[in-house]
Amino acid sequence: MPLRNVVLLAWLCIALTACTQAGIDSRSPVDRQATQDNQPSTDKPAPVAVPAQSSDASAVPGFEFVVLGDTA
Amino acid sequence: MPDDYPAYYALIDAINALRPVFSIHVGDTKGGGTDCGDAAQQRIREDFRRFKQPLVYTPGDNEWTDCWTRHAGGYDPQERLAAVRELFFTGDGNQGGGQLALQRQEDMPENALWWRAGVLFASAHIVGSNNGLRPEAGEVHLAAFADREAADVAWLQHAFAQANQRQAAAVVLAFHANMFVPSPVPDGFARLRPLIGELAADFGGPVLLLQGDYHFYILDRPYPQSAPNVQRLQTYGAPMLNAVRISVQPGAAQPFRFAPVLPLS
Numbered sequence: 001m002p003l004r005n006v007v008l009l010a011w012l013c014i015a016l017t018a019c020t021q022a023g024i025d026s027r028s029p030v031d032r033q034a035t036q037d038n039q040p041s042t043d044k045p046a047p048v049a050v051p052a053q054s055s056d057a058s059a060v061p062g063f064e065f066v067v068l069g070d071t072a
Numbered sequence: 073m074p075d076d077y078p079a080y081y082a083l084i085d086a087i088n089a090l091r092p093v094f095s096i097h098v099g100d101t102k103g104g105g106t107d108c109g110d111a112a113q114q115r116i117r118e119d120f121r122r123f124k125q126p127l128v129y130t131p132g133d134n135e136w137t138d139c140w141t142r143h144a145g146g147y148d149p150q151e152r153l154a155a156v157r158e159l160f161f162t163g164d165g166n167q168g169g170g171q172l173a174l175q176r177q178e179d180m181p182e183n184a185l186w187w188r189a190g191v192l193f194a195s196a197h198i199v200g201s202n203n204g205l206r207p208e209a210g211e212v213h214l215a216a217f218a219d220r221e222a223a224d225v226a227w228l229q230h231a232f233a234q235a236n237q238r239q240a241a242a243v244v245l246a247f248h249a250n251m252f253v254p255s256p257v258p259d260g261f262a263r264l265r266p267l268i269g270e271l272a273a274d275f276g277g278p279v280l281l282l283q284g285d286y287h288f289y290i291l292d293r294p295y296p297q298s299a300p301n302v303q304r305l306q307t308y309g310a311p312m313l314n315a316v317r318i319s320v321q322p323g324a325a326q327p328f329r330f331a332p333v334l335p336l337s
Contacts, residue, residue, distance in 0.1 A: 061189065066317050068087070070307075
């Protein structure tokens with residue numbers, strides 16, 4: 001293969017690799033976001049707030065009652 | 073006696089579905105224009121048994137005070153009060169299902185006191201129609217009024233003394249009368265209205281007054297200057313057969329939250 005063709009092929013390979021790595025995406029921004037939204041998250045789960053153990057003896061569970069009147 | 077039994081029963085069904093720790097009926101279980109006889113009271117007693125959780129009841133004016141009128145049967149109010157006490161308050165005072173440990177006033181057993189999660193609850197026999205004060209009814213009537221008023225004064229003082237002694241998280245006081253409207257002369261609430269404000273101000277913690285009488289919803293602070301820690305709830309009444317669900321968070325600065333209860337359709 002002539003040296004000129006080798007150089008041309010090499011340049012084409014470099015250009016193709018660069019395009020692939022750049023992830024050129026012809027989809028619209030909306031379509032891309034929709035795809036991302038449907039993907040399972042690979043993020044770490046958000047930390048869950050755990051109530052601190054209270055040492056306050058006055059922390060009393062709530063309750064509900066009902067008042068009614070003048071039922072006639 | 074409820075004019076609209078299906079709606080009343082549907083309201084009780086809605087209350088039962090909520091499974092409250094208890095309910096309080098603040099009086100006027102019958103209309104002022106219906107007969108005050110034993111049959112009506114017996115029917116009311118039977119209807120109370122529909123409540124699956126405990127029910128505490130404090131009488132209203134329609135049950136006895138106003139029974140002297142012709143359309144209510146022309147009864148002697150004191151005789152009707154004795155009948156109400158005999159039917160509703162000779163036992164432990166619990167009306168619905170379940171049991172509450174109720175402390176009762178010896179002279180006036182319809183006045184009750186109980187605790188829940190550090191909150192003191194008390195009922196007081198204070199009724200609409202000017203608290204039943206009718207000077208034209210004569211000396212016997214006036215003497216009975218004075219006795220009941222003195223018993224209420226003692227009971228309110230006792231309740232707030234308990235609340236202070238045990239450092240209650242809040243106080244809930246239930247009675248029938250809307251005493252926060254202009255009253256005739258003589259004023260049947262002249263002694264009790266300021267007393268409640270004074271006792272509540274001295275207590276200092278959250279105080280909730282529950283009452284009926286005027287049949288529409290009010291939530292306000294009736295002592296804005298002298299006792300701003302007092303809230304007053306006037307519950308719904310017929311023909312708007314709703315109730316009010318009260319969520320209590322003891323120890324919170326604002327421990328009471330309110331939501332209507334509508335009859336199950």
